[in-house]
Amino acid sequence: MSTMSKTLLPDAVSLFVMTTLKDVAKRAGVSAKTVSRVVNRDPLVAEVTRAAVQRLVDELNYVPNAAAQQMRTQSSRTVGFLTDVIATTPYSVDIIRGVQEELRAEGRSMMIANSGGAPEQEAEYWRMFRAQRAAGAIYATMYHRPVDLGEIDFAGPLVLVNCYDRKHRYPAVLPDDLAGGCTQAKYLIELGHRRIGLVSLNPVIRAADLRRDGITKAHKQSGLSFNDALARPGMVGRPGGGERLVAYEAARELLTGRNRPTAIICGHDQIALQVMAAAADCGLSVPGDLSIVGFDDQPTITDALRPALTTVALPYYQMGRAATLILNTLIAGGDAPLKPLLVPCPLVIRQSCCPPETTSRARRRRN
């Protein structure tokens, strides 16, 4: 049995008359304030009263009206979450999961909006967050990039995820792409590879540069140097409009050219997918003849590939949590780190890499 009854407003917007504090108070024979105390766990209530009221609260299934609470306390438990293009990189939605997990811990709720990248829609949603009097907001992009937020129509604390404001006005949480690139290269170097190829992200993307720097750094740390002749872009065109995968062709070039690499670092798992296809078409076995390491760790690809793909994970879930922790601190009046928080990208070892020497032997062992 529900305690709500349905009625209709003139404009046919449905309305649920729900149990109120007063209802509970009346039935309990106490004042509204006492019920309020019980519901809010105020210890200054006699145990007998508390129990009696609580019983009625449960029985009537009373849930306080958040709007009324918000009005009275002048404070909101709602946080706004705004994204550009949700789900272009599928697992980036894990950011949402992470955010929600932390919000839940603080008893906050999340109002979500997705602008599709259109500035007018963004403005509309900031306004919506303002209308809700959101206590704070998180702005997330679906790939790592700088953003121009301009003058935002929202005055609460704001934390950026996967992006950063060019003017550094807001705290940001970013994947540590430089270290990630370093991790990719280091792993291959430690396996013994010396001719390492790169089929990179779209060069116009910030992560592409950072990863490249990481790869160079890893080589330097081992007293080696990365051979630029073995690097090719795996994607070209404008991101979010006409971007094209050319990793297959790039990989074929690398694999049929002189000085064929024994391992290839990929800008992401889709690129790895194409590099694997190119290897197969060149008659090379993976990892026997060619080791491949991806980026992102998109389970639908990495687990499904044969051999399963060794990759570096984008820690979206952790980034969502980290951003929310910062936001919670800001809402509570605390301070945020001045510099972007870099979240590490862990290596996920599967079956697509092995030492270069043991080629045919390793391959046989594997079968």
Next chain:
Amino acid sequence: MSTMSKTLLPDAVSLFVMTTLKDVAKRAGVSAKTVSRVVNRDPLVAEVTRAAVQRLVDELNYVPNAAAQQMRTQSSRTVGFLTDVIATTPYSVDIIRGVQEELRAEGRSMMIANSGGAPEQEAEYWRMFRAQRAAGAIYATMYHRPVDLGEIDFAGPLVLVNCYDRKHRYPAVLPDDLAGGCTQAKYLIELGHRRIGLVSLNPVIRAADLRRDGITKAHKQSGLSFNDALARPGMVGRPGGGERLVAYEAARELLTGRNRPTAIICGHDQIALQVMAAAADCGLSVPGDLSIVGFDDQPTITDALRPALTTVALPYYQMGRAATLILNTLIAGGDAPLKPLLVPCPLVIRQSCCPPETTSRARRRRN
């Protein structure tokens, strides 16, 4: 310049004192009600007054307090969106996009929550929606399945997406998996294939049965019959815990056995990925020696594969929109369809299928 000023509550919860109706009214030298009229586009306001008030509204950047509106009108523009495990099937988040698109058209906002499948958390979130006095709710699962919602602590209208209540108490929007399976088979049959294999979804999943029925139906319609001996599960184990891909092994069985199929229908794109790997390892070229058709249309896989994967799309975005249209109708006091709404799954033709006769010739043409 912002019109908000920041202060702190005793418990350090931040609060923004924002412009109110009264502020605008005072500055405009009119009553609060008049400002309310202007903001709500009530035509019964003198044009001069309207313009003057509007100017101040813009200048002070006044946005009505949704909580106060909700209290006074006893009606909420908020809709709750609850999911089980967001992002296990990556593109299922497109449901969110679809929902949001339709909500925006109605000026509603969305409160999102994700239970991870835990019943206690679900209960917590229904409570949260109740606290917000949400006008309605959408419950979405990340793969097509029946759900036991039990007694839900929410009395507003509820629409299910990608799932249905065993007791059929709520309207549901589902992908038309039967027709989808039919589409897969029909396409191959029309290309001329007569020995069609199937590497299916986990048999415990409802869609597996429906698709199978569709495949059988397509064969019947062409006066053929589907050969059960060419069917294998591509996934085994409990979904959402220990589920394993075995499509590679299944495909090898089919491809090395007698009566080798000239085409394989896959339960989803990851399965197709493994089938493609198996084909390559058996020395078969795709589509020359073997046509492959997937399901889901996960762009990260289908566009990245070489050859690009012909597949049947799961219409998540449309499903989200359809569910929200139904919800909007219900909120407005209208009726919902009694039977689940089946959304068609369109065929997306790429490069992984061709007629069976032209094997080697087609292959050469393609290169």
Next chain:
DNA sequence: GTGAAAGCGCTAACAG
């Protein structure tokens, strides 16, 4: 056309 008064459900401040 416009304004004054009342009240939605809740809690802060204070009184008892």
Next chain:
DNA sequence: CTGTTAGCGCTTTCAC
């Protein structure tokens, strides 16, 4: 320990 009063920001009702 418990109750009373007042008011958060808005819109409904009704009067002018």
